[in-house]
Amino acid sequence: MSVHVSLLQVEELMNPTTWLDAGAQVFYAFGIAWGGLISFSSYNPVHNNCVQDSVILSVVTGLTSVYAATVTYSIIGFRATEKYDTCINDQSNEIFIIASSLQGDMTPAGLSVSTQHHNILIYSHQATAKYGVEGTGLAFIVFTEAITKMPGSPAWSVLFFIMLLCLGLSTLFGNTEGVIVPLKDLNLFPKKWPHEILTVSCWILTQDPLFLFFRRIYWVTLFDNFAGSVPLLTIGLFEMIAVVYIYGIDRFNEDIKFMVGRKPSIFWQITWRFISPLIVLVILVFYLVAQAQKQLNYLVWDINSVSLQPPS
Template identity: 60%
Template sequence: LINPNTWLDAGAQVFFSFGLAWGGLISFSSYNPLHNNCKNDAIILSVVTAATSVYAAMVTYTIIGFRATAKYDQSRIQRQLWGWIFSPVTCKSFLVRYLYSFLTLLEVLHASHMSVMSFQGVEGPGLAFIVFTEAIINMPASPAWAVLFFIMLLCLGLSTLIGTFEGVIVPFTSMPRINLCVSGVTFLTAFIITLLFAQHSGFYWVTLFDNFAGSVPLLCIGLFEIVIVVYVYGVDRFNEDIKFMIGSKPGIFWQVTWRFVSPLIMLVILIFYLVTQAQGELTYLVWDPSSVS
């Protein structure tokens, strides 16, 4: 928990889960009736998102555990086979005994590093495209699970895409001709950018975008949004707007959260991360063309 990257990733996950700082929520809210109860919507969204995150975490760690167990069982069978072939009972050669001792040492080292092997590639894009795929292959009725899993990924991608582009297109809906042009230019630009991900180095670009474009920028945008609403536009005016919509002002919990808790948490995480990064050496992954045959 001392590592600021942990808190940064946790904060970014909150932004991803709720769709904050992407513009999608603001765009979708523009379709609501004038007197829509936005407070109840916020509570329902928070509860459903939290429950979904807990459920997704349970499924994710179950899959990771299944993968680790399968890897360990496969490795154990291989070690037992080699141990039987090179056992002193099978052959009395000094060299073979030496190999048997070496295999025993490898088994001890393997057991000590089991946790490292179990969690290789379980973060970032590798979780969906490597770990889950590898685990699904070893499951009963693997074709059915594979189809369901990638249909789920497709639905998640499309829903995220729609919400993201709504934040760009909705402000121009009052101008039909301009709206059509903006939609075309936006989708064409996105299509050209995503051609990077279809190259041999596509996974590298996905990882690069995931590491540098999905955490700090979202945190900064979210911090600026809440500061502008609370301290520039004014929280009192904001309360009056909500009272006009739902008939009552938000309670003390919302006031304290908007004024102090949320800005302070985001500011502390951001400063802690930037200070830690400035004190260390900045590094990034480099694409190795030889990794693709």
């Protein structure tokens, strides 16, 4: 079984969705292409050292992501191990009954029955262990199960959900700023309107009707799977093209020199011109080509369609 799992993990690297999710996660973690960073930076003074701020933000966010991934995968591994042990203990009697029913029949047909049943147990456990580790399930299923096993679980539960609340509000503030600030700069809102009122109104009008009242988890899953991956990387790609090839990298370098007193190094020149656009473009093309070769289908949000059994 260990060999099979290892091969499965290597094959996962050939899945374009894996690379798409990885790229989207980078954009999520660093707040790229959401508009929030640009809106917040508009409040800085003209000669703010934006290069230093970018490096600090990248290093801190990268280290935070590594630390968070270590904690997350440790919890997922603990949960999978516990599920596996529970699965073996709960079904040991059934295995014994099936083995006894063979009554010494070691023919290929008898062995086939035993092997087939053993594989079903393994794959069913793998599906069960994987269930709930994506999207909202990671926070409300996996982590909550882990917290219940910790000493002083009520205190950890309160701290964990306070952390989730603060994380959600901070993300919401940043995303909302990316919408409100450009609209105010275009004078679409009167300047005398309080900024706080505009922010709350934007939350109520754009997110509450979908995510609070009408099939809540369905819309969250829909946006998480489709609105936060391909569109996000596409926006980031066109932002790089607009700055480097339309506005002009030379003009952009002069703007940075005006702000910080020196031009960016050759490392940034190569990254902005070639490396970053090429990486994002390869991920998008790889994903779109793979998706175009698949049969178009749509899974209706029906609880009866969700199954933990492996596909036949």
